[in-house]
Amino acid sequence: xxxAINFRLVIFAxxxxxxxxxxxxxxxxxxxxxxxxxLGNNCFRLTQAVNGSFGxxxxxxQADLNQDFDLNANLNFGFNDFxxxxxxxxxxNLCTNVGSTGGGMGIAGVNPSLFVEFxxxxxxxxxxxxxxxxxxxxxxxxxxxxxxxxxxxxxATPNCDNIESGIDYPVRIHWQAAIQKLDVYFNxxxxxxxTGDVINTIFNGNPLVYxxxxxxxxxxxxxxxxxxxxxxxxxxxxxxxxxxxxQPISFSVGNPVPNVTYQWQVSTDGGTTFxxxxxxxxxxxxxxxxxxxxxxxxTLIGNFYQVVITGCGxxxxxEPAEILPGQVITITQQPANQDVCEDTPVTxxxxxxxxxxxxxxxxxxxNWLNLTDDVILGFAGTLTPSLSLSGQATSAxxxxxxxxxxxxxxxxxFSNQVTVTHTAGPSITNxxxxxxxxxxxxxGFSINASGPGLSYQWQMSTDGGVSFVNLVNNAxxxxxxxxxxxxxxxxxxxxxALFRCQVSGTCGTPITTNPSTLFVLxxxxxxxxxxxxxxxxxxxVQFVAAVSGTATWxxxxxxxxxxxxxxxxxxxxxxGATSPTLTINPVSGAMQGWVFRAAVSGCGLSIIxxxxxxxxxxxxxIEPIPTELTRCEGASVQVFVQALNANAYQWEVNTGSGFSxxxxxxxxxxxxTAGVLITNLPASWHRAQIRCRIVGECAxxxxxxxxxxxxxLPVLLAEPDPIPVCxxxxxxxxxxxxGVGIQFQWxxxxxxxxxxxxxKNGFIGxxxxxxxxxxQADMDGLLLRCVLSGCDAEVFTDTIRLNVLENEPVYLPNxxxxxxxxLNSEFQLFTxxxxxxxxxxxNRWGEVVHRWTDAKLGWDGKVNGQxxxxxxxxxxxxxxxxxxxxxxxxxxxxIR
Numbered sequence: 001x002x003x004a005i006n007f008r009l010v011i012f013a014x015x016x017x018x019x020x021x022x023x024x025x026x027x028x029x030x031x032x033x034x035x036x037x038x039l040g041n042n043c044f045r046l047t048q049a050v051n052g053s054f055g056x057x058x059x060x061x062q063a064d065l066n067q068d069f070d071l072n073a074n075l076n077f078g079f080n081d082f083x084x085x086x087x088x089x090x091x092x093n094l095c096t097n098v099g100s101t102g103g104g105m106g107i108a109g110v111n112p113s114l115f116v117e118f119x120x121x122x123x124x125x126x127x128x129x130x131x132x133x134x135x136x137x138x139x140x141x142x143x144x145x146x147x148x149x150x151x152x153x154x155x156a157t158p159n160c161d162n163i164e165s166g167i168d169y170p171v172r173i174h175w176q177a178a179i180q181k182l183d184v185y186f187n188x189x190x191x192x193x194x195t196g197d198v199i200n201t202i203f204n205g206n207p208l209v210y211x212x213x214x215x216x217x218x219x220x221x222x223x224x225x226x227x228x229x230x231x232x233x234x235x236x237x238x239x240x241x242x243x244x245x246x247q248p249i250s251f252s253v254g255n256p257v258p259n260v261t262y263q264w265q266v267s268t269d270g271g272t273t274f275x276x277x278x279x280x281x282x283x284x285x286x287x288x289x290x291x292x293x294x295x296x297x298x299t300l301i302g303n304f305y306q307v308v309i310t311g312c313g314x315x316x317x318x319e320p321a322e323i324l325p326g327q328v329i330t331i332t333q334q335p336a337n338q339d340v341c342e343d344t345p346v347t348x349x350x351x352x353x354x355x356x357x358x359x360x361x362x363x364x365x366x367n368w369l370n371l372t373d374d375v376i377l378g379f380a381g382t383l384t385p386s387l388s389l390s391g392q393a394t395s396a397x398x399x400x401x402x403x404x405x406x407x408x409x410x411x412x413x414f415s416n417q418v419t420v421t422h423t424a425g426p427s428i429t430n431x432x433x434x435x436x437x438x439x440x441x442x443x444g445f446s447i448n449a450s451g452p453g454l455s456y457q458w459q460m461s462t463d464g465g466v467s468f469v470n471l472v473n474n475a476x477x478x479x480x481x482x483x484x485x486x487x488x489x490x491x492x493x494x495x496x497a498l499f500r501c502q503v504s505g506t507c508g509t510p511i512t513t514n515p516s517t518l519f520v521l522x523x524x525x526x527x528x529x530x531x532x533x534x535x536x537x538x539x540x541v542q543f544v545a546a547v548s549g550t551a552t553w554x555x556x557x558x559x560x561x562x563x564x565x566x567x568x569x570x571x572x573x574x575x576g577a578t579s580p581t582l583t584i585n586p587v588s589g590a591m592q593g594w595v596f597r598a599a600v601s602g603c604g605l606s607i608i609x610x611x612x613x614x615x616x617x618x619x620x621x622i623e624p625i626p627t628e629l630t631r632c633e634g635a636s637v638q639v640f641v642q643a644l645n646a647n648a649y650q651w652e653v654n655t656g657s658g659f660s661x662x663x664x665x666x667x668x669x670x671x672x673t674a675g676v677l678i679t680n681l682p683a684s685w686h687r688a689q690i691r692c693r694i695v696g697e698c699a700x701x702x703x704x705x706x707x708x709x710x711x712x713l714p715v716l717l718a719e720p721d722p723i724p725v726c727x728x729x730x731x732x733x734x735x736x737x738x739g740v741g742i743q744f745q746w747x748x749x750x751x752x753x754x755x756x757x758x759x760k761n762g763f764i765g766x767x768x769x770x771x772x773x774x775x776q777a778d779m780d781g782l783l784l785r786c787v788l789s790g791c792d793a794e795v796f797t798d799t800i801r802l803n804v805l806e807n808e809p810v811y812l813p814n815x816x817x818x819x820x821x822x823l824n825s826e827f828q829l830f831t832x833x834x835x836x837x838x839x840x841x842x843n844r845w846g847e848v849v850h851r852w853t854d855a856k857l858g859w860d861g862k863v864n865g866q867x868x869x870x871x872x873x874x875x876x877x878x879x880x881x882x883x884x885x886x887x888x889x890x891x892x893x894x895i896r
Contacts, residue, residue, distance in 0.1 A: 028212075028228075029096040029314070030057045043227040046087065046106070046215035049078055056099035056106050057226060058212035060316055062236045062254035065091070065199050065207040069175035071231040073213070074168035077120050077132075078222030081164045085216055086132075087224050089173055090115035091198075091209040095257055095312035099214045100140075106214025110140040112202050114209075116173065116184050116192075117142065118156065120164050121220065129153050131160040134186060136194045138202050150194040156186055164222060208236060208254040238291075238321035242409035243301050251305050251321050252290040260311035264291040267304040271320050274306060301325045327407035329354045331415060335387075335403065339421045341507035342396040346389040346422075348403075350415045355405035360387040363400040363417070389420065396424030425508010426451035432499065432516040436550075438603035439520055443487040445499050447513050453506035458485045461498040465515055468500065487518070495520035522549035524602040530582075530612040536698030537619060540585035543596050545609050547580075551602035555582040558595040562611050565597065584614075592616045618645040620696025622703055630709035630741065632791035633683045640675040641692045641703045648695040651676040655688045686710040686740045711741025714788035714795045720771075724803040726883030727777040733800060735769045735786055742790045746771050749783040749799070758784065773802070780804035807884045808832035812877070815893035818861025818868075827875075827892050828858025835881045841892075842874040849873070861894055870896050 028044070030036050032055030035048035046055030063069055075087050088105045092098065092113040099106040107115050117135050122128045127144035135144060136151035144153055156163045163169060172185035181195040199207045215224035236254035243249065251264070264286045265274035277286040282300075284292045291305060304320040333351035340346060350358070360382045361368040371382040378391030387401065399422075403415040430448035437443040445458070458480045459468040471480040478486040485499065498515040528546035535541035543555070555577050556565040568577040575583045582596060591614050598609040623642040631637050641649070651671045652659040662671040662678075670676045676692075685708055692703040718736035725731040735744070746766045747755040757766070762779070764772040771786070773779070782802045788795040811830040818825050829837060834855050841850040841859055849863045861867050871894055878887045 026316075027060055028057050029060055029316070030055070031097050031099060032056060033101060039225070039227075041227070042229075043225065044213075046213065046224045046226060047217050047221070049080065049083065049217075049221045049223045051217055051219060051221050052101060053221065054099055054101040054106055054214075054216045055224070056212060056214040058096035058098075058210050059231075060096055060210075061318075062093070062208040063091075063211055063234050064236060065175065065203070065209060066177055067234040068177050069173070069211070069232060069234060071173040071211070072229045073171050073173075074227040074229065075118060075171050075213075076166070076168050076223070076225040077118070077164045078224065079164065079166040080220075080222050081162055082220065083164055083222030084121035084218060084220035085222075086117060086119040086121065087213055087215045087226065088115050088117050089171070089211070089213055091203075091211050093203055093206055093209045093255075093257070095260070096210055096212070097312055097314075099216075101216045101218070104140070104142060104216060106216040108140050108142060112138070112204070113140050114138050114150075114182070114198050114202050115140075116182075117153075118163075118171070118186075119153070120222065127153075129155065132156045132163045134184060134191050136182065136184065136192055138198075150196065151192045154192055156191070158189065168227070206255055237319050238305060238307065240322045240324055242324045243296065243298060243326045244409040245298075245326065245411035246295065247409070249293040249296050249323060250290055251307075253307055253309070253318050254289050256289055257312055260309060262287050262289055263308045263310075265306050265308065267306075267320065268302075270302070271304040271322075274304070274320075296323070298325075327354055327410040329405050329407050329410050329413040331405065331413070334416045335401070335418045337419050337421075339423070340394075342422045342424045343394050343508075344422065345394060346420055348387045348389070348401055348418060348420070350385050350403045350405065352385075352405050352413075354407045354410070355385075355413070356408065357406040358383055358385055359404040359406075361402055361404060363402075368402070394422050396422050398422075423452060423507045426454055426503045426505035426511055428503065428511065428513055431514045432501065434517045434519065436519040436521060437487075437490045439492060439522055440489055443490050443518060444485055445487075445501070445516055445518075446484040447501050447503075449483065449503045451503075451505040451507065455504045456481050456483055457502045457504075459500050459502060459512075461500075461515065462493075464496075465498050468498075468515075490518065490520045492520055492522070494518050519550065521603050523605045524549040524551035524600045524607060526600070526607065526609055529610040530596065530598060532613040532615065534615045534617055535584075535587045536617045537589050538586045539698065540583065541587055541614065542584075543582045543598075543612050545580055545598045545600075547600050547607075549602055551600040553578050553580060554599045554601075556597050556599055558597075558611070561593060562595045565595075567599075568596075587614070587616065589616065589619075617697040620645050620694065620699050620701055622646075622694055622701055624704040625692070625706050627704065628707045628709065630711060631681050633681060633710055633712045633740070635681055636677065636679040637681060637708065638670075638675060638677040639690060639692075639706055641694070643674065643694045643696075643701075643703075645696050646674075646694045647697065649673055650693040650695075652691055652693060653685075653688055654691075655685060659689070659691065681708070681710050683710055683712050683740060709741055711790050712739040713793050714739045714742045714790045716788060716795050716797065719797045720800060722800050722802060724805050724882065725773075725775050727775055727780075727804050727806045729775055731773050731775060733771045733773070733784070733786075735788070735797065737769065737788055737795075739788075739790055742788055743767070744769050745787045745789070747785050747787060749785075755785060775802070775804050777804060777806045780806070805881075805883050807881055810879060810886075810888065812875070812888060812890060813892065814890070815895055816861065817895045819896060826858040826860050829855060829877060829879070831855070831879070833881065835879050837877055837879050839875065839877040842876070843868075844871070844873075846874075855879075867896075868894060870894050 030038055030044055033053055035053045036055030037045040039045055044057040047053040085105045088107040090107050090113050092110050098110050100108045115137055120132045122130050126142050133153040134156050135153035138148045138150055141148035169187050174183040180197055183193045184191055213226045238251035241249050264277045266277055267274045277283050279286050282293055301323050303323050306320040307318045309316050329352050331352050335348040335350050338346045360371045362371055371379050373380050373382050378389055378393030380388040399420050400417055402417045405413045426449055428449050432445045432447055435443050458471045460471055461468045471477045473480050476488055497518050500515045501513045502510050504510040524547040526547050530543040530545045533541050555568045557568055558565045568574050570577045573584050573586055594614045595611045597611045600607050621644040625641050649672055651662045653662050662668050667679045688708045690706040694701050715738040720733035744767055746758040748758045750756050760766055762774050779802050784800045786797045808831045816824050816827045837855050839852050840848050843849050850859045872891050874891055876889050
């Protein structure tokens with residue numbers, strides 16, 4: 001092993017030349033720069049030990065990477081430990097004449113490609129190891145540091161031995177398609193692997209590739225030889241195919257290769273001579289990798305087909321492929337028609353010595369449908385010579401079956417169509433129905449049934465269906481074994497007897513009809529007659545009758561006292577018009593005096609029941625009582641109610657917790673009569689409610705409600721305390737008093753010295769306990785009082801005097817003369833009363849020169865005991881009275 005030498009000669013050239021064409025039947029194509037040689041027995045010398053040499057050997061037929069690939073070969077790298085460059089195993093889908101010289105070991109620039117390098121020379125610029133090494137790479141790029149490096153380089157042997165030893169090293173290349181993994185073994189040891197989707201990532205989705213070995217020398221050299229020992233035969237060669245009627249035939253050698261032409265040929269003499277094909281109605285694709293035969297006649301059986309491939313390093317011819325004859329099917333046993341009873345299993349059988357595939361079919365809606373084994377549907381053996389029918393498939397009906405037979409590439413062959421008929425057992429199409437007959441008359445029961453070979457047996461039960469006995473023909477029963485039973489002269493003992501028929505047939509099990517009842521009727525006779533009735537309007541009333549025997553009922557009514565009758569129909573207010581009990585709900589006032597009766601019919605006889613009248617009870621009516629009465633406490637009250645058709649009275653009172661009957665006490669009398677008297681009314685009964693509960697023949701009613709007002713004597717608890725009020729504002733005078741029903745009247749003392757009722761001008765609530773006053777200046781000094789009256793008594797409040805305040809005018813002079821002559825010698829405020837004031841005098845600079853707060857005082861024109869200079873001074877005076885606060889500002893002149 002030598003280190004890299006800078007002057008190493010690297011020559012790269014993709015060779016598209018053929019340096020020797022092997023025979024047309026040879027599987028390998030050897031190309032190179034002149035030193036390559038075919039050594040026989042699938043051994044090839046790729047380069048001699050000379051500089052600038054190149055050689056490659058390619059298998060002519062493409063391999064399919066969708067299948068496993070396994071190759072065993074011996075590689076010899078020469079004797080010169082200082083030589084170069086090594087051998088490459090490669091997959092590529094370009095051609096069988098590609099390769100290059102120099103340090104690329106014959107594979108550089110071949111793109112796309114997947115290759116394994118067995119490198120014996122270190123090229124540092126490629127990231128090579130110093131030792132002889134193995135790596136997996138792609139697309140003709142030998143750099144170990146780029147994306148084309150699929151498996152990093154490792155020493156060729158575990159001990160990094162020199163492999164330029166002149167000996168043969170066994171190499172195994174193993175591609176596993178299922179897991180997309182490439183394993184490389186050297187000298188029997190797995191050295192490197194790569195897993196990846198090479199079909200799509202490297203070969204653009206094309207799984208068909210050429211494989212082979214390349215080698216090259218540059219400035220250093222060695223002899224490189226390859227011997228192919230074994231490889232799996234997944235190459236793309238045309239294969240023999242079997243002729244099948246109406247099925248296309250194709251022969252293929254893989255995918256198209258650029259700059260390569262194809263010509264398919266045919267031999268009709270067993271492969272002795274071949275002639276070129278042209279596209280026709282039968283042949284297509286004659287100049288492509290795939291030849292297709294459409295609707296090929298069987299006369300082409302025995303023809304051989306091959307393709308001549310030109311380009312890609314020369315011309316070669318594929319192996320010939322033959323059209324083999326298809327299989328002919330003969331049927332030695334046909335299935336037979338079947339006619340059996342329902343639910344009977346059936347087996348259909350077909351026999352053929354040639355058939356290998358069987359598919360049973362059923363004709364459904366005009367289409368043949370393939371059957372599958374199904375326990376529920378009842379099919380078994382659908383893919384065998386014998387079809388078994390059970391379960392649902394054996395239900396009553398007619399079904400058609402056949403079997404499709406196939407052999408290796410045979411035409412579709414069908415058995416005879418067979419009909420399987422399953423006949424149902426007996427079935428009842430019309431059941432018996434109940435029969436009604438009058439005593440002594442004839443009766444009968446009939447049925448309709450279907451099915452083969454039917455027979456009948458009528459049965460009877462007299463214990464409600466617990467047990468049945470077979471009938472025999474006698475004086476009472478006839479045709480007990482037919483579909484119509486005759487009963488002669490029905491007796492009372494047959495009333496409610498049950499009859500049924502058992503039907504048998506040649507298929508299935510006997511079946512029995514539903515039981516039907518024979519009703520034997522007696523002529524009707526009244527045992528209970530309808531009675532007249534009394535009823536209230538709006539209530540319910542019933543008329544009831546009963547008969548012996550069996551009958552049909554119809555109630556009738558008369559509105560003319562029984563002269564004429566007409567049938568009643570069910571519908572409000574009538575129900576039960578065709579039953580023993582007629583119900584009327586509600587009874588109306590128009591029904592007074594109506595007459596009702598029952599008309600009954602049965603066994604050809606009609607009878608009429610007694611007539612019953614409907615009499616209406618009197619209706620209770622009440623006149624209203626007063627709604628409100630007023631009495632003084634301790635007084636008496638008497639209340640009367642007028643009621644028509646009343647039977648009983650009960651007066652009730654509600655004092656706040658609901659109505660309850662008035663008790664019978666010394667102060668209450670007549671509480672259960674039309675008039676009640678209550679004496680010594682208590683004040684607690686104020687707003688109590690009185691009513692009367694009145695019971696009549698048809699109803700209980702209540703009178704209207706009377707509300708009691710129980711007034712008490714007026715009592716004055718507190719009188720109003722008037723306070724002064726400013727003119728224009730509001731004030732109120734309120735009275736506190738006790739007593740129910742008290743009336744209030746405010747009065748005013750007039751000019752004659754008499755109190756008269758107060759009018760509303762300026763006053764609100766003149767008839768209430770609270771008087772509201774919108775004060776005015778002229779109301780000052782008015783005298784008022786309030787009169788409280790109730791229960792013939794009056795109470796007067798004290799006389800109340802209104803004190804209405806009003807603001808007095810304020811006068812402020814604009815000059816004064818402070819010279820102690822007592823004439824206009826002081827500045828002061830002039831107004832009535834004695835308001836609170838705050839007064840200040842200011843000089844021209846805004847300084848306060850004097851203050852005072854007594855309205856009776858003023859300013860004498862001095863400051864600190866000295867008269868001020870003449871001139872103009874400002875003042876500010878705040879005046880606060882009971883009704884108003886106001887600030888006055890202005891100027892005053894000081895004069896000497």
